[in-house]
Amino acid sequence: MLSIGIHIGDFVLTEVIAQHGRVVVYRAHQTSVDRDVTIKFINIDPHDSSDSFQRRFLAKIGRRATLEGLHILPVYAYGIHDETWGYVVMRYMRGGTLESWISADRAAHLDWGRVEILFLQIANALAFTHRNGLIHGNFKPSNVLFDEQGNAFVSDFGVSSIGQRADVSPFHDLDDSTLISAIAYLAPEQLRGGLLDERTDVYAVGAVLYAIFTGFPPIQPQSGELVADYAVRLLFQSIVPVQERNPAIPDSINAVVMCALAKDPAARYSSMDALITAFTDAMRRFIGESRSNDPLTDMFNTITMEQPVLRLPVERDEWSKRLFAKPITMNTSAVWLGLSVVLLLLVLVLAAWSYSHSLQQAAEQVSSLGVSPHILTDVEGTVGDTVPTDDEIERARVALSDDFIAYIACGLDSETQAARAREMSDLAREYGLNFRVYDSQMSDYRQSTLIEQARAEGAQGIILCMLSDMNNDTLADVRRARIPLVITSIPAVLVSGVGVGIDSWELGRAAARLAVELRENHPDPNARIALFGIPPIRRNDVMQGMEAELRELLPEGMDFGGVIEGTTRESARESMRELLATGQPPPDVILTFSDSTAYGVIDALEEANISLDAVQIVSINGETIARSYVERAYFMAATISVNREAVSHAAFGAMVRLIAGSEVPQIIEFRWGEIFRRPS
The missing domain is CATH 3.40.50.2300 (Response regulator)
Structure with missing residues (x-):
């Protein structure tokens, strides 16, 4: 283990949070910005060469660092310490984990509004991951962390590419008790070492929902059970319907959970988006009210700080039964008491209306002044x-x-x-x-x-x-x-x-000057430069600044016929693939509209096995992964920070x-x- 108080770059280790196998998790303090962070260290496998470990670790964490969704735990930095420890620095979360939140008692008294918000936060985080071509592959309650306000963040990604075969090597160094808890939420195809896709995470989310609704994983480990025996039960034992474990679960929700938990991936929901749709539809049927004409618009396009409180409806017939279950008898004292209560309530209502009206008048006054904006x-x-x-x-x-x-x-x-x-x-x-x-x-x-x-x-x-x-x-x-x-x-x-x-125009010009400088200093006097970004028809100021500077500094004109489509990572990847498919060598210098565009270009270069020294990329945003690529000379030569937080x-x-x-x-x-x- 590493000693408390030592410095890892800008971070000072302050306490050990957890330890299992070769992994040690520390709380640390980042001195430059005066904040606490979490640093997860993994020791080099004694059977693995240092170079091999470092290459695989940096590649894996590099993919993880590119995931920056709203409910994905952000990665601040990562690297290798003392050639024996790989580490990743993440946001420090003070709200505990979903694992500690789940209990049989809470399952018996479910807050449905809280459950739906929690589900949407974690499911949308995983859907975002899938849209980026990756799956989590290690989703379980202990990997969901809460901030102080109770918002959920997904962490500890296994980070497998969609279509990749399951890798069970991370479990080799775990003791039996830790291993049993680690595999309780794995899909059957993972236990078999099969191919993984979105449906693997769909199973894991279904298993976590099962635990929220019952207090236990779908197939509960038995005391003293061997790991091999438990794995066999996970593969072949039928899962008891969640409704049988908790009769309060409605038919619609039970059906969604059990479909997600199908042993055969083909019988599950085909994607996380499909699971989200099914769950929200089931909730709407259960709650008995339509909160939106287009619930998907609300869930996917809008993230709101106002957390809705879902109220279970009481049917009119049920109210009738409550009101008229007993004959009504009159009591004079009770009548006067009731009238007094009604008058008191009227006074309170009028006072509340007066206060609300004064606030409204203040708001209207601010608006009527003509000074907003x-x-x-x-x-x-x-x-x-x-x-x-x-x-x-x-x-x-x-x-x-x-x-x-x-x-x-x-x-x-x-x-x-x-x-x-x-x-x-x-x-x-x-x-x-x-x-x-x-x-x-x-x-x-x-x-x-x-x-x-x-x-x-x-x-x-x-x-x-x-x-x-x-x-x-x-x-x-x-x-x-x-x-x-x-x-x-x-x-x-x-x-x-x-x-x-x-100033977007000047930022684009500054990036272009860096790219031209690289071209001028290139050993090949005929080095070519390419610009990836938003097409000129859309008149983006950063792109216009880039184009203007390139045309000024390159009198012979731009290579590759002008701007190459690269609005997003996906479009940049496709454009680079098409360029390489022509059989010509890649551009020597590439200027990209954003770091995200640069990642798409790099994806295609990696697929084509282009050597690292063949291309130099200049980009904008100064993101964590981009800075790491620059430092390691991994295709990228420069990236400009945009002072995002300020x-x-x-x-x-x-x-x-x-x-x-x-x-x-x-x-x-x-x-x-x-x-x-x-x-x-």
Whole structure:
């Protein structure tokens, strides 16, 4: 074990949290940002060579670090210590685990609203993982962690690619008791060493639901049972229907859980999205009310800080039975007492209405002043102009009332965007403000639709990650409706709202200069440069800055005929595959719109077994995995940080001040952050 107090880079180990086999988990303190973190260490297999271990560990954790969903435990850093320990640094969670939350007593007194929220958080996290071509492969209650507010985060990913054969080597060093608990939630195909896909995680989620509803895994281990015997029972023993273990479970929910737990993968739900649909439909039938005309829109496109409380309905016939089960008799004293209670209730109701009316008047007064939004047009401010006072936060609460602030994200499939959504969610929770996140999925049309949807659902302020200028008409409607608007960048033309962020045009030009520098210093005088990103028709400012600088510095013109489609990781991967399929060598230097785009390019280069020294990639965002690739010279040569956290805080603070009726400068500009370059 490592000694308490030693430094691992920027982290100081403070206490041991857990230990099993070759794995030791520590609590540590990150001195540079003054926060506690969790560091998980795994010791090198004594039967494995150091080089082999390091290569496999870094590859596996590298894939894990790219997963940055809202309910996926974020990875801050990872690496090798002293050539004997692999480590990964994660967010420190103070709310305990799902394993400690599950109990037979809680199963007997289920909070259905809490169960549904918990299910949606973990299932959407896994669905996000599947959309990125990976499966968890190790999902169980101990791998679900809670923050202080009770939000669930999925951790300890096995990280297998879809279609990969099950790997049981991680279980070799576990003692019998630990191993039994580790395999209790594994799908049968994993125990057989078969091929894995989304349905493997569907089984695990079904098993976890079973435990939530009963207090135990689907097939409970027996005292003193050998691991081999237990594994045989997991493979062949029929699972008792969850409803037989807990009669309070309705037929609709029982059917969903048992379908997810089918021994044969072909008999399960085909995907996590299909399980989500089935479970939410079953819940709606059970609850007896339709909360949305399109529940999938609510569940997938909108993440809300307002956790719904689901109330079990009481049928009218049941009320009749309660009211008229006994004959009614009159008692004079009881009548006067009843009238007194009614009068008291009327007084309380009137007082509450008066207080509510005064709050509403205050909110209307703020709005009628004509200062919300009160933007100082063409004025450049500083970060200090975005920090709300306690009084402004309180005024914003009054103005919002039951409405909310919306964040329209460009997408949630990258570390940068998912982390920004999480940072704003944390601020909203701290300030006591309702907040919702909408996922544009890198689509202009979808973004326009979501802006209108957010307005229709009651958004009183919109924070926007602006994809391009194609939605300027929609933004003009927001301005005419006097809804405060904050854009998390400085567009070349700021048609409305407050711009908080980096000058997108100049950021693109800076990245292009790095790429051209690499081309000029390349040993091949005929080195070619390629640009992957958003097509010119969509007029994205970062891309326009890149193109302008490349055309200025490359008089002979851009290679490969201009911009190559790479809006998302998937589209960049496909474009690179198509380029390599022509038989020509890959570009010597590649400039990408974002780190996520760069990952897609790298995926295709890996598939084609392109050597690491054949390509140098320059990108934007400065994400954890990108910095690691740069440091290890793994295709990437440079990535530019965008000061994500500072922009998140400033954008949210500016919105709070606008809603409170305060003056906010129209432009709050940041310089881009550190440029991470390959060591010379």
